[in-house]
Amino acid sequence: MPVTGTCLCGAVRFRVKRMSGIVECHCSMCRKAAGGHAGFFFVAMRDEVTWDGAEHLTVHRSSPGLERSFCSRCGTAMTGANLVTPDDTIILAANALDEPVPARVIASEHTASKASWFDGHDAAPACEGPWPGWRDLKP
Ligand SMILES: [Zn+2]
Numbered sequence: 001m002p003v004t005g006t007c008l009c010g011a012v013r014f015r016v017k018r019m020s021g022i023v024e025c026h027c028s029m030c031r032k033a034a035g036g037h038a039g040f041f042f043v044a045m046r047d048e049v050t051w052d053g054a055e056h057l058t059v060h061r062s063s064p065g066l067e068r069s070f071c072s073r074c075g076t077a078m079t080g081a082n083l084v085t086p087d088d089t090i091i092l093a094a095n096a097l098d099e100p101v102p103a104r105v106i107a108s109e110h111t112a113s114k115a116s117w118f119d120g121h122d123a124a125p126a127c128e129g130p131w132p133g134w135r136d137l138k139p
């Protein structure tokens with residue numbers, strides 16, 4: 001079964017035949033690009049990726065020789081930091097994946113740059129639905 005990823009607004013979709021395990025990156029660039037305490041990425045073979053709506057991707061060169069892309073309509077990260085001169089693989093953004101996903105997180109990296117505000121979830125309340133505390137949440 002192919003694996004798909006879509007952006008929040010639905011303008012961009014990727015479909016891959018096979019995917020690697022998912023790597024969690026805590027570096028500050030991945031946190032900003034993917035919009036969370038870490039970025040989550042996996043690798044696919046470039047010639048096994050089919051794009052719909054690729055014209056809606058905006059490419060950002062985040063470091064010399066590396067570029068990332070996101071949906072220009074809704075901002076969803078769609079790729080990780082890929083070589084500007086591509087090889088036969090591509091790094092895709094796991095945040096865009098649709099269920100079911102036949103892979104799991106296999107490693108985390110750059111934990112030395114971990115966000116100071118994120119120490120894991122274990123001590124925080126976890127709710128299957130919305131957290132009722134939103135109603136009274138103030139700075
Ligand atoms: Zn979008």
Ligand SMILES: [Zn+2]
Pocket residue numbers: 025026027028029030031039110
């Ligand atoms: Zn990173």
